[in-house]
Amino acid sequence: MAQDNFSKIISHAKEYGxxxxxxxxxxxxxxxxxxxxxxxxxKNNIKQYWWDAMVKMQESIVGLDSAIFMHPKVxxxxxxxxxxNDPLIDNKDSxxxxxADELIEEQLDKIQKKVDKEINKARKRFGDDFDEEKFVSTxxxxxxxxxxxxxxxxxxxxxxxxxxxDELKQIILDEEIADPVSGSRNWTDVRQxxxxxxxxxxxxxxxxxxxxxxxxxxIFVNYLNVQKTGRLNLxxxxxxxxxxxxxxxxxxxxxxxxxxxEQMEMQYFVQPGTEKEWFPYWRDKRxxxxxALGFDDALFRLHEHDKxxxxxxxxxxxxxxxxxxxxxxxxxxxxxxxDLGRHQDMSGKKIQYYxxxxxESYVPYVVETSIGxxxxxxxVLSAAYTEEKLEKETRIVMKIPAPLAPYKVAVLPxxxxxxxxEIAGKIMDELKYDFNCYYEEKDSIGRRYRRQDAIGTPYxxxxxxxxxxxxxxxxRERDSMKQERVPAEQIFxxxxxxxxxxxxxxxx
Ligand code: GAP
Numbered sequence: 001m002a003q004d005n006f007s008k009i010i011s012h013a014k015e016y017g018x019x020x021x022x023x024x025x026x027x028x029x030x031x032x033x034x035x036x037x038x039x040x041x042x043k044n045n046i047k048q049y050w051w052d053a054m055v056k057m058q059e060s061i062v063g064l065d066s067a068i069f070m071h072p073k074v075x076x077x078x079x080x081x082x083x084x085n086d087p088l089i090d091n092k093d094s095x096x097x098x099x100a101d102e103l104i105e106e107q108l109d110k111i112q113k114k115v116d117k118e119i120n121k122a123r124k125r126f127g128d129d130f131d132e133e134k135f136v137s138t139x140x141x142x143x144x145x146x147x148x149x150x151x152x153x154x155x156x157x158x159x160x161x162x163x164x165x166d167e168l169k170q171i172i173l174d175e176e177i178a179d180p181v182s183g184s185r186n187w188t189d190v191r192q193x194x195x196x197x198x199x200x201x202x203x204x205x206x207x208x209x210x211x212x213x214x215x216x217x218x219i220f221v222n223y224l225n226v227q228k229t230g231r232l233n234l235x236x237x238x239x240x241x242x243x244x245x246x247x248x249x250x251x252x253x254x255x256x257x258x259x260x261x262e263q264m265e266m267q268y269f270v271q272p273g274t275e276k277e278w279f280p281y282w283r284d285k286r287x288x289x290x291x292a293l294g295f296d297d298a299l300f301r302l303h304e305h306d307k308x309x310x311x312x313x314x315x316x317x318x319x320x321x322x323x324x325x326x327x328x329x330x331x332x333x334x335x336x337x338x339d340l341g342r343h344q345d346m347s348g349k350k351i352q353y354y355x356x357x358x359x360e361s362y363v364p365y366v367v368e369t370s371i372g373x374x375x376x377x378x379x380v381l382s383a384a385y386t387e388e389k390l391e392k393e394t395r396i397v398m399k400i401p402a403p404l405a406p407y408k409v410a411v412l413p414x415x416x417x418x419x420x421x422e423i424a425g426k427i428m429d430e431l432k433y434d435f436n437c438y439y440e441e442k443d444s445i446g447r448r449y450r451r452q453d454a455i456g457t458p459y460x461x462x463x464x465x466x467x468x469x470x471x472x473x474x475x476r477e478r479d480s481m482k483q484e485r486v487p488a489e490q491i492f493x494x495x496x497x498x499x500x501x502x503x504x505x506x507x508x
Contacts, residue, residue: 018039032258039377039406041406042377042456046373050241070221074217077347078311086193087165091181093186104171108156159171195248196210196213196245219265226238239267243260243262244260263373266369271362286332287302287318290379292507293504299383300320300329301326302318303317312335312336313334330372335368384400401504402503407457408437409431409499412445412462412463423467424439424461424463427473430491431491431495456478461491472485
C-alpha cells in the first residue's frame with residue numbers, strides 16, 4: 001500500500017464523517033481525534049465484534065468497566081512511574097523532537113529497503129530462474145547490507161536492554177542519521193521521557209494522580225473482587241474496553257499514535273506454568289479474529305519482541321501492513337505474576353488463589369491480549385479503501401466487512417413523489433429494529449449509490465414505480481454492484497445473512 005493512499009484515506013475519513021481532528025475550529029489539538037456520525041457507528045461495531053468474541057463467546061471470560069482515575073500507588077506498583085518511558089532526542093537546528101529508538105528503526109528500514117530493491121531488480125532480470133536464497137547469500141551488495149543490518153540491530157537491542165541513552169545517541173551519530181525534516185545532524189543528548197499524563201485530584205493542592213496509560217491495571221486491582229463475587233476458578237479472564245492516555249513524544253500518522261485512545265484488553269489468569277500453553281493459544285486465537293474479517297491474510301503477520309516491556313516474559317505483536325508499512329496492531333504478552341505480585345506487596349492485601357486440586361495458594365500468572373481500538377479502526381479503513389475504475393468514472397468504495405459497516409442498508413425512493421417515499425418509509429420502519437438504516441431522497445440514484453459506497457453500506461434498496469404495483473424492490477450489493485429485483489418481504493433475510501455478526505464469530 002502506498003503512502004499517497006494514506007493521504008487519500010485521511011481526507012476520505014473526514015469528508016464522509018468518519019474522523020475529525022479534535023477542536024477543529026481552533027486549528028485542532030495534536031494527536032487527538034473525534035469520531036463523526038459514520039465513524040462512531042463503525043467504532044461501536046468493532047467494539048461489539050471484540051466484546052462478542054472475547055466475552056459473549058467465552059464461558060471463562062467476564063467483563064469489567066473500571067474507572068480512568070486510580071490510586072497513585074497503582075502506577076508505582078505497576079512500574080509505570082519508574083519505567084514507562086520513551087527515549088527522546090531533539091534536533092537543535094529544526095527544534096523538532098523525535099523518539100531516538102524510532103530514528104534508529106527507520107534507519108534499519110532504509111537499509112532493508114535497499115536489500116528489497118536489489119532482490120526485486122534481480123527477480124525481474126532472472127524471471128522464473130531466480131533463486132532468492134542463493135542471491136541473498138552471495139550478491140556482494142546485499143551481503144554487505146544484511147551484515148550492516150545485523151550489526152546495527154544487535155547494537156540497538158543491547159542499548160535498549162541496558163537503557164543506555166548515551167549509546168543510543170552514539171548510534172545516531174555513527175549512522176549519520178539526519179533530521180528527516182531539516183537534514184541537520186545537530187542532536188541533543190537522549191533523555192528518558194515518562195509518557196503518563198498527570199493531574200490533581202480535588203482541590204488545587206490535591207494529590208497528584210494519573211490518567212491511566214493502559215486499561216489493564218483496572219483489571220488487576222479488581223482481580224479479587226471479580227474472582228470472589230463471580231466465584232470463578234482458574235483459568236478465567238477479565239475483559240474491558242476503555243480510554244487510555246499517553247503523552248506520546250511524536251504523534252504522527254493520524255489515529256495510529258494518539259494521546260487519547262481506546263484499548264480493548266483481556267487478562268487471562270492461569271495456574272503458574274500453564275502460561276506456556278495459554279500464550280500461544282491466545283496469540284493464535286487473536287490472529288484468527290483479525291483474519292475472520294476477510295481481508296487479505298498477507299496484510300497480517302506476527303512479530304516477536306526483541307525488547308520486552310518491564311512486566312513481560314514473552315511478547316508478540318500482531319502487525320498489520322498499514323499504508324506506511326507493517327506496524328503493531330495488537331500485543332499479546334505473557335505478564336507472569338508481576339502485576340498481581342506487585343499489587344500484593346504495595347497494598348498489603350493477599351492477592352492469592354486457593355487451588356483445590358493442588359492444595360495450595362499462589363499468585364496467578366497472566367496472559368494478556370491488548371489491542372488498540374483506534375488502530376483497529378485504521379486497519380479497517382486502510383484495508384477497505386478501494387478505488388475502482390469503471391467505464392466512465394472511478395468509484396471509491398469502502399469494502400468494510402458487512403457486520404462492521406456503519407449502515408447495513410440504505411433505503412432510497414427513486415423519486416420524492418407518487419407514493420414512493422411512503423413505501424420506502426414502511427420498509428425503514430420494518431428494518432430499523434434490526435439494522436442501522438440510512439434513508440435518502442435527494443439527488444440521482446447513481447449519486448446516492450456512490451455516497452453509500454463511500455461509507456461502505458453493503459446494501460441499497462431502491463423503491464420505484466413498479467414497487468407500487470407488486471411490492472418488489474431493487475436490491476443492490478455494494479462490492480459487485482449487482483442489482484436484483486426481489487419481493488420487499490425478502491429484504492430482511494438477504495441483508496441479515498450477510499451483516500449478522502455471527503458470520504464473523506463462527507470463523508474464529
Ligand atoms: N496493557 C498492555 C499495553 O498497553 P501496549 O503494547 O503498550 O500494551 C497495546 O498497547 C495496544 O494499544 C497497542 O498494540 C496499540 O494497538 C494500542 N496503542 C498503544 N499506544 C497507542 C497510541 N498512542 N495510540 C493508539 N493506540 C495505541
